[in-house]
Amino acid sequence: MKNTLTLCLLLLAGILNAQTIQSPSKEISVAFKLTAEGKPSYSVTYKNKQVVNESLLGIALKDTEALDTGFTIANTENKSVNESWKPVLGEQSTIQNKYNQATFSLVQRDTGRKLDIVFKVYDEGVAFRYEFPKQEKLNYFIISDEKTEFNLTGNHKVFWIPGDYDSQEYVYNETKLSEIDNDKLNLNNGIAVKSIGGRYVVQSPLMMKSADNLYLNIFEAAVVNYPVMHLDVNVANYKMKSHLVPNAIGDKAYLQTPAVSPWRTIMVSDDARDIVSSKMILNLNEPSKIDDTSWIKPMKYVGVWWEMHVGISTWDLSGTQDASQKSVGKKPHGATTENTKRYIDFAAKHGFDGVLVEGWNIGWEDWFGNWKEEVFDFTTPYPDFNIQEISDYAKSKNVKMIMHHETSGSVANYERRLDRAYNVMKKYGYPAVKTGYVGKIIPRGEFHDGQAMVNHFNYVPQRAAEYKVMVNSHESSRPTGVSRTWPNYIAAEAARGNEFNGWSVGNPPVHETILPFTRLLGGPMDYTPGVFEIKMSHYDPNKKEQVHTTLVKQLALYITMYSPLQMASDLPQNYEKYSDAFQFIKDVALDWDESKYLEAEPGDYLTIARKAKGTENWFVGAITDENPRNTTISLDFLMPGKKYKATIYQDGKTAHWEKNPINYEIKTIEVTSKSKLKLNLAAGGGTAISIFPAK
Template identity: 30%
Template sequence: MQIKIITIFCCLFSFGNIIAQKNIKLQSPNGQIAFNLFIQKNRPFYTVTFKNETLVQPSSLNLVFDDGAALENCKMRQPPTFSEGIDDYQLIVGKTSVVKQPYKQAIIFFESLDGAKYHVNLEVKIFDDGLAFRYLLPSQVNKISYTLLEENTQFHFNGDPITKALILPNFTSSHEGLYTTALLSQIKEDTLMDMPALFQCNKNVFVGITEAALLNYAGMYLTKHSGILTSQLSPLPGQKDIKVKAQLPHQTPWRVMLISDRIGALIESNIITSLNMPCAFKETDWIKTGTTTFPWWNGTIVPDTSFTPGNNFETNKYYIDFCAENNILYHSVVEYGGHEWYTNDGNGYEPGPHADVTKPVYGLDMKQLCDYAKSKNVGVRVWVHWKALYPKIDTAFALFEKWGLSGMMVDFMDRDDQEMVNIQTEILQKAAAHHLHIQFHGAYKPTGLSRTYPNEFTREGTLNYECDKWNNLITPDVDINIPFTRMLAGSTDYHLGGFRAAAPNQFKVQYTRPLVMGTRCHMLAMYVVLENYQGMVCDYPDAYIGQPGFEVLQHIPTTWDETKVTNAQIDEYITIARRKQDNWYIGTISNNRSRELAITTNFLPEGEYSATIYSDAEDVAINPNHLTKRVISLKNNSIIKITVASGGGNVIILHKIK
């Protein structure tokens, strides 16, 4: 349920005085963040301050249509409206279950003075931990639709912030790569930066830029034009100029700036979901998040058996039995030996002319498999290439429901133009009608739609442990970037669960039974540090059975009631505490440096707790899979001192005693 307490109030000045001043100010509820808008030479600019210090210098706003620019020469056509209230809602999937967030809001009304004379409204919403704005396109005189060539939104930072961003070569991307850290001035002009991007400004103020509620619009990137950070939209396929075509009225996604002098506040923020519409589904009991197998990662390893391994009932039964015995909610049917579970005459995983996701390969009866899994209280998911799924989406989803599937990973989307954005929205909507959840792979970042469509469990959009099958790029130094960048947008699929850690000098690439870098405790802690509603347990069963720490994966939640960042230093380490009902899970990961940290439990409610602590063993430099486990009792406001090895981690599980 959503409750909004809204007060509409008049401007402090008459409209004539506002025009004369050409300055509109909106402050956050706590007064620390301010958004200022003014018109200079008939063009709108905005600035942003934090604690009275300028973060964003005058930055222009504009939309460029095929028949003219809307805001290059404009005026305010009527007085702004101001409101304030509290976003009060519950999340079905998320890093918190209940959000109560005060805000202030303004809508500013513009009219272009020449050309096509567009009416454009700017909606601004400001919170204690950031702000967002979007362009509203109301119904226009003599227009029923529009064609957008570009959205020129500037973010002109004061000073030269340290930038942490994913640099991409073009718009057709899986959004996977290593993050670049550099002064903004050192990044080349016209370099395409993916979002979220993090900016560390003067006096250690942190700004995360991303977007929310990406619907029927092109995905946004950041680039530098004449030294100023500017938005750039992904073009529609087959050409370079047209970015968006839509019917009126319409609106852009929200342009979001997460702002704080405490980096953990950006990770804790709920702004992105608050900017999305409430849940679109009347019934949600069928939505169940949890961990899943993903045998593709390990090579679909099975023990010596009497059956032939492959795309068959027996191979999948082996994994389903493992799930049933170890509290793993889902099993994923993917492929075997490089061939999908469905009929395909294409090369590799690319769909051929006769690819058909409604026809399993010979010897695989999906209804039989789902019935067996159901008898074991295990759900079945499938992997599909989007090009094989989408042409048969209605038939496929109806059949998937008939079989008894729970959901799927949809892969190789590799675009975020308006057409692809609409395809993904359609997939979510139609999947929900058949009680199917969705994991988008090879896809762009989340934009908070898991509030509106909570069957969106997770997205990739980041380089991750799948790469351990073919290269050595994913190190603890890479892992530590993700909470401060990609995870600012939401649920982050990272192919967790590799239980064969190797020291850096012993790591080697293996396509089957891959190795991972970082200690066993580092891997366990990643399940807490990363927000991910569809956690993977992607190694093979015998890699887990009897192994220290596996009990953490058997009981780890995937959605949370509360999230707190207790320790964080960019590039170095992070500690995140997450609550599920009365139990708390605290995860810490480090880069390639060992360190001692103190965790203060002042976030705990009053009471006594039993703390189970998983720590790196003393010999992890030689045996990175070794760990220690101890149980202590403590009270709230205690201090827990931990030692984290190079590339290590720590997990603390707190159960309330009384």
Template identity: 30%
Template sequence: MTHKLFYFIILLSSCYSVIAQSHTVQSPSGEIKIEVEVDDVLTYRVFFKGEEIVAKSEIAFSIDNGMTFGKDAKVRSIKTTKISKEIHPVVPRKFNLIKDEYNELQLDFKGGYSLLARAYDEGVAYRWVSDRTGSYTVMDETVTFNFKDDHSIWFPEEKQVYSHQEREYLHLKLSDVTSERFCSTGTLVVLENGIKVYISESDLVDYPGMFLRGSDKNPHALVGKFAGYPLEVLPKGDRNAKVIKHADFLAKTQGKRNFPWRVMVVAANDGDLILSELIYKLATPLQLDDTSWIKPGKVSWDWWNANNIYGVDFKAGINTETYKYYIDFASKYGLEYINLDEGWYQSGDVLNVIDAIDIQALVNYGKTRNVGLILWVTWKELDENLDAILQQFESWGIKGIKVDFMQRDDQWMVNFYHRVAQKAAAKHMLVSYHGAYKPTGMRRAYPNVITREGVMGMEQSKWGFDANPNNDLLLPFIRMVAGPMDYTPGAMKNATKHNFRPIGKEPMSSGTRCHQLAMYVVFESPLQMLADNPSNYHRETECMKFLSEVPTIWDDTKVLDAKLGEYIALARRSGEKWFVGAMTNWTEREMQLNFDFLPEGNYTLKIWQDGVNAHRYAADYKMKKQSVRKGDVLNIHLAPGGGWTAIITKN
């Protein structure tokens, strides 16, 4: 080698080290691209059909030895991977088969860390990976979503990180979101050209959850906010434990590990949001060897309706006779479970059942009628005696637990969710999380985590907030993107916008009867509640013909028509049957449903539709039948806050 060539190589290497390096990965279709730029700081940009939709945004990750992943980064190696595979969910939500196709960019850096960036046809995601050994502390993570313009945002605002994440979606401009304001995720940014960017996270394991706040640097940006590691907790009563002192770091961890995915679902059409399974695809794969015992289904629930049983010869309440009545109802209509909510045990001691309840007798009675029991419990009491409680539940023959009031997503609490999921699975028990943070894909690893709250649901109608049709028509496009939501539908006492009143002991719902029925097709929850009381359902035999037949998991989903916050019409298949659900906000409207999704043949359409007077008496509905074939177009009418639903059976 000549001296000139040697010096030229040295000079070239020196120049290369100071010039920013750009690395890109495109989705399989080529329409979506994420570009990572390595300079003195690490940044990314997102493009859709060549247009920049997320501007240059800084990301970083700092640990306790003073090192910051992404700062003055030196690329050690670059790897790209193309993946095309199929996922067969143990508990389907939208589809019984999910195509998992993406291209991945892996940048390995000097210093023992990597950045993974994936591009799907439905969005992009990135995550940090540490190759370190031993114990270390995560001090902070910089997460930024920069936008060029003052787009609108649907913003579930929080006042504190101690939250059950049941928030109303405020419709704001990005510039309204100052650095003092923050929200839980997911949130939805709507660009002026109609493109939507849904922001959340997936595979949240051993790490705090992400909130989003405004930025001091850019009025059109969102930045990550995290709860610090909990140092001091103030217990209050049987269910609350508020962190009163957080550490100035986020997490204690060790060894080589992955950190959560930062996810951006990109939707050209509103219906694309409804079909997304990106959060699920990015999550940890199945961790259970045996899943044969996991049984989705419908649940008769006591708490919302305040046990307002009537027309019986016993005194209704939290007692054995009342729950036998629930079991008889569930058995008659093919419901798989009943849920005993708050009050079945002495507060402060889960294993101290009240005198009026005989759990073992109820389990035995349910077995004779093919109905299982799910028991409510506060997280705090469960945590204090987890093994003994689950052991007793297993001894009784309990099928699942409803864990409530966590209201945190710091690292400790996130680990609690995983610990309960694992131990409940070992006892063959389902888990429903209430008072919970949003789904982040845990149900893929632990499909016994069958549903969760984290939603402004119908329970809110018992007090101040009216969980009304305007709210209902946002949920499928925002909250439901993350995963199943336990909205708890099924009210048989229905009210118009002007007649609704929050009455805790005799609750009602906003919107029409058919709006409630349509929720069982539109809203996804593999463990779906029937929230009203059996006495009301017994009087509504035509509605029960639908509620007894509608499933809670789906083989296929089609969006027939959808507009964020205004209306939705979905067709879902279970086996050979199709179910259609349509809902509107408070605006009365006409819709056209095209049945081109049907295979060839003749079908019978069994319909439940708003009655002619549903605009003034919300419980008014009409049931009818008609024939339908592939390609037929049906005009339907929805009252204000209305709905429409149907079962399609091949002749």
């Protein structure tokens, strides 16, 4: 009887100890408390429904006691914030940052060490992080593990990829939480380097849907001086725990107080549009650290790139390396002066801002897979690429050149040469650089997602800002909103991009309906859409590979896959062949005043309308998965009483991503804010619409 009474008193103490923070709408609540052992914990409810059960928090330290138990609450501070800010480039001209915050200042009884846990509760979700105040009893320290739990309430449907320390370039799996199992995956998927952290480790952002139609997303924001967080999944009870990517000797993070962890985020809503449109990740990052941002401009570009992926030309001068890095006979070098001028002429003719050229510099012959320390110097062109002549020619055509820096994963080499590389860019007038990190990392033993590499990926745009250079990273760790702090970090790949369709099993039709709910929450993606010749048999009758969309869906991706840096990735001659469809790519804007998410369902469909910055021009993109879809959208976002001309690019009656992908129709009609449009999307298809005020 005495034991029972003691237990009841402890439980009552726990309930009374809990402190609640609500979102501004009061629909989301977080309950924070210390357990009887002094362990910090939290739980989350949405509209009075439990969505995260009680979950423990804490940090394990190397060679000393963990910061996970024996705490008392020394102080609690609450505040509310309602502010707005203007992104340099973005999906909307103004972003609201509105939340309620609570900071719990904890003291560990036995050690006297201090730890703050800060919660911000938005209308779309919850964010929290650990803060380590400056203190006498904790100065330099090493994190060996993070004990953050996310204990879910059911066996949700989940969209997941393996917790790979080196790559996010996977096709998404759609299963129940209980069915997550990396051992059952077919990993013959074209990824160069794989370092999967365990059988039940998955990556965040992790998109989920419950049986009672709640949408949840677990992610992180503002990953600075810290490794990427993956998730350990207990498939038996739906509990998850943070899984930090280790460094070469197994440590997770080296910190000195004062220090902070990244924000851990949980988005929740009964409307999928709230997840895909959320700006919470951006809001959790620091404001821009660049005072003069006038040089940061959106760019629409073409480039010497896709021709290497489809096997027409090569990156290396010897002409033996194709996209799969196998010798397939002699082929012409792509990055020649003559060929680059051809792309510059095409860009100038059609009003494009820039031209990217890959394979311009010496070193491409034998680097892949050899784990070489010094491969590229980022300054010396091949003899058939006259960088001065090309620079002068581009300038005469009012076209900007985009530099390419493939590091081959040798980050130490790149950082040694970074300033010389930027000086070459400034000398020849290159305002933007595409960086690449294909291969295993050097320093050897480090991973793409470890603390050292996260610091590198954040350092490059910081250093680039001093030269007024914009950065587009490929094969980097996935962004977590850093484009707010460094708006010259204009785009990143960090997911399975369009190029995989050219030479591997490709990306299934569902792929582009998942990415906006996952990868794109952290920042703009250089997906490189715009492929018109869908089947690779166009280049070689023996090739079976193809893009897994219709041609029109490739147009719609310019709206649904947000980026202020967009490539028209196909070959100039293919755009000349389908010039009527190419008009949409020429017209579509890159920077926006407003974005309206009209329809959304992860893994099924997405429809977005965007208003071009400083104009009354609207663009609509609708995409579907492998299933055809009929829907009706309202144009009530248009200005009332005004007439518009809508040009509709739609799948043809027999269009199908596999059977008949280049079947499309184009029609022009007059519309107003009272109009409704019926959209018919083919399997793996889409619709793209440009809407301009009538003259």
